[in-house]
Amino acid sequence: NAGVTQTPKFQVLKTGQSMTLQCAQDMNHEYMSWYRQDPGMGLRLIHYSVGAGITDQGEVPNGYNVSRSTTEDFPLRLLSAAPSQTSVYFCASSYGLADYNEQFFGPGTRLTVL
Amino acid sequence: AQKVTQAQTEISVVEKEDVTLDCVYETRDTTYYLFWYKQPPSGELVFLIRRNSFDEQNEISGRYSWNFQKSTSSFNFTITASQVVDSAVYFCALSEPVKTSYDKVIFGPGTSLSVIP
Numbered sequence: 001n002a003g004v005t006q007t008p009k010f011q012v013l014k015t016g017q018s019m020t021l022q023c024a025q026d027m028n029h030e031y032m033s034w035y036r037q038d039p040g041m042g043l044r045l046i047h048y049s050v051g052a053g054i055t056d057q058g059e060v061p062n063g064y065n066v067s068r069s070t071t072e073d074f075p076l077r078l079l080s081a082a083p084s085q086t087s088v089y090f091c092a093s094s095y096g097l098a099d100y101n102e103q104f105f106g107p108g109t110r111l112t113v114l
Numbered sequence: 115a116q117k118v119t120q121a122q123t124e125i126s127v128v129e130k131e132d133v134t135l136d137c138v139y140e141t142r143d144t145t146y147y148l149f150w151y152k153q154p155p156s157g158e159l160v161f162l163i164r165r166n167s168f169d170e171q172n173e174i175s176g177r178y179s180w181n182f183q184k185s186t187s188s189f190n191f192t193i194t195a196s197q198v199v200d201s202a203v204y205f206c207a208l209s210e211p212v213k214t215s216y217d218k219v220i221f222g223p224g225t226s227l228s229v230i231p
Contacts, residue, residue, distance in 0.1 A: 035221075040123075042205060042221035043159075090159065097218075100147060100211055102161035 002026050006091050006106035013081040013113045021076040021109050023091030031094045032074040033058070033103070034066065036087040043090065049074055050097070081113045116141050118208050118222035126228045127196050135191040135225045137206035143167075148182065148189045149207040153224070159205070165189065196229045203227070 007022045025032065033048035035058075045058030049068040063085060065077040074093075078085060088110050092103040117140040127133045139148065150162040163173060165182050173180045177194045193200050206222040 040223050042118075042207075042223045044221075045219065088157070092159075097211065100164075100209070102149070102164055103159075103219075104161070105151075105159040108157045 004091055004093055004104050004106035006089075006109050008109060009107065011109060011111050013078070013111065015082060015113060017081050019078050019081065021078075021089055021091075021111075023074045023076065023106060024072050025074075025091075025093040025104070026072065027093060027095070027104065028071060029093035029095050029104070030071065031097055031101075032068070033092050034064070034074070034076045035090045035092065036060065036085075037090060037108075038087050046076065046089075078111075083113045085111065086113045087111060116208060116210055116220050118206050118220050120204075120206055120222040120225045122225045123223070124226045124228070126230060129198060129229055129231050130195050132192060132194050133196050133227065133229075135193075135204050135206075135227065137189045137191065137222060139187050139189065139206070139208045141187075141208060141210055143210045145211060147209045147211065149209070149219075150180065150189075150191050151205045151207065151221075153203040153205065154199075155201065162191075162204075193227075196227075198229050198231050201227060201229045 004025045030051045034046040035043040037043050044060050047066040049055045052071050055066050088108050090108050091106040094101040094103045119138045146167045148165045152160045179192045181190045203224045203226045205224045209219040
């Protein structure tokens with residue numbers, strides 16, 4: 001089992017550019033989510049999905065889109081990158097709702113927007 | 115409102131010392147879950163423990179122990195005989211499953227632990 005994988009590990013963008021952060025899991029987990037981690041603020045939920053075809057917004061969804069066409073993949077799209085989106089992004093999955101269950105996290109993507 | 119406070123931003127201890135990481139939470143629900151995650155220097159987050167609000171038994175796992183006290187809304191984490199490999203950022207998290215809104219899992223700001231050899 002590879003667990004939760006994320007690509008790329010590092011990315012530098014210019015303001016206004018768009019890109020997709022990839023996330024995949026091979027544990028057949030229904031629940032997947034995207035968080036961003038900023039210094040002193042813990043992790044904040046961006047978007048989450050409770051199954052293929054179902055997504056919803058988290059605490060900080062503005063500027064990000066997601067889709068869930070398969071159980072395995074949950075990409076995060078930055079539509080028009082801004083310096084405020086400089087952060088470390090984590091994808092996570094869990095067997096059931098994250099409310100009750102441990103989440104498995106990917107290694108993170110460190111994004112810098114210039 | 116739901117909130118998790120980890121008042122200790124950074125802690126440094128000498129190897130073999132015991133250290134306690136504090137976690138204080140706020141919730142109006144009677145049903146909730148508490149979690150601890152570890153983030154070593156390599157960056158990934160690793161689940162350590164989950165506790166539901168109806169189970170106040172303390173838990174011990176090797177050198178790790180957790181003290182859950184509903185009376186003080188605290189879920190503190192103690193590492194006994196700390197080792198250099200314990201150096202990491204530790205996050206406490208709270209979830210309120212009965213909520214219908216998105217913010218069901220709230221993470222604290224984290225405590226950075228450095229264990230000095």
